[in-house]
Amino acid sequence: MKGVLIVNLGSPESPTPKDVKPYLDEFLMDKYVIDVPYLLRALLVRGIILRKRPKESAHAYAKIWWDEGSPLVVLSERMQKKVQTLVNVPVTLAMRYGSMTIEKGLQELHDKGVSEVMLFPLYPQYAMASTLTILVKAEEIRKKKFPQMTFTNVTAFYNKPDYIKNLADSIQKHLAAFPYDHLLFSYHGIPERHIRKTDVTKSHCKIDGSCCNTPSPAHDFCYRHQCYETTKQVVKLLGLTEDKYSLTFQSRLAGDKWLEPYTDIEIDKMPAKGIKNLAVVTPAFVSDCLETLEEIAMRAREDFEKNGGENFLAVPCLNDDDQWCQTVGNWINDWAE
Structure with missing residues (x-):
């Protein structure tokens, strides 16, 4: 059975x-x-x-x-x-x-x-x-x-068409009533060494800006590549131009180098760049949790508004x-x- x-x-x-x-x-x-x-x-x-x-x-x-x-x-x-x-x-x-x-x-x-x-x-x-x-x-x-x-x-189902469509549809539904300037894809961070440890080729993942776009068996286990690929496919369905979205990583620990750019640092900079209405989606999670409800919907919102932002939307996870x-x-x- x-x-x-x-x-x-x-x-x-x-x-x-x-x-x-x-x-x-x-x-x-x-x-x-x-x-x-x-x-x-x-x-x-x-x-x-x-x-x-x-x-x-x-x-x-x-x-x-x-x-x-x-x-x-x-x-x-x-x-x-x-x-x-x-x-x-x-x-x-x-x-x-x-x-x-x-x-x-x-x-x-x-x-x-x-x-x-x-x-x-x-x-x-x-x-x-x-x-x-x-x-x-x-x-x-x-x-x-x-x-x-x-x-x-x-x-990992990061690029499965039906999952991508579910995610894009959910984002679109929540953005319908929110006049956003920018959509931020914030993924949970991991140490850079984890990327190298999961590289089955032992040589492909250099985290140099090009390896994630170069086909390799390493991509089956590369968190960074899969985050960028999820974003790329969702953005395509949403029809967003490059200036309307970006990708960052949240929840790092001190001591080691983690995947960049960092969500909190980038959000702090956005109001000065003219982004007054920010929407944030967290596609590393399918269920809302501490990292989405407190770190993003509360702390990131507070930081954004403190730095001159006006409106902030934390897009819910897919949940149920x-x-x-x-x-x-x-x-x-x-x-x-």
Whole structure:
């Protein structure tokens, strides 16, 4: 019997330092997130970051928390329920971090008699700290707990025509009533070294402005290329000229060089360039979360207005959009036939 496990990032149980701390510990101690030797990672995370970050992050989570719980979890659950009505195989939701574990999701499918699993990371673009860590963790659990199961992994869908159309249609719908000067595509940042580590050719990715446009097998696993490609295809459907949009990367950590340009720095400059009405879309996420609701819709808006901007629109993620859920349902049905 076939079944589907949809996996998103995860969330603390509540917006309190007590619950945020173990969540951040699990997340930041993941070797695919902070990819340094264990002892150095433990020193950095448990000796430095977790001394201050839980309180700061809890404050940020509290600003976006819903009565039903974490927005990312609630929106992912709504999507899963809609998709379930569109397919004839069981669809379960899990999170890479937190209490909604991948093991629980696989156990739920196992209890329903599922032996063939479509493993579906909810990330359009491939990255070590998102897609890869889900695939590795799921495989570890499968080998240990569910050896009779088989996986079909959903690859990055950054350029699939139906996903691109869903994204473009959603953006267009939200821009219809907003007289914007500029549309900013803000993707989650990653360290540049992650790009080089995932380069299967070991030589193509130079992050020099040309490698992302030069065909290569490396592009199947290159987050930077896939971000630019998503943007290029959406922009084409929207019919935007080059002066009407740009691409940046958000959420960097101090210390290493991360992908540039940086969202916060570019947004701060925009009012002085005559951009008074800014719309921001975040296509690295399919579900709204801390990075979209607090970092962009709150902090970036505040910075934009402080620097002379007048109107700011944070375009929602696809979330449980009907067209998007139908697309996911179609992918599942094609696989399950």
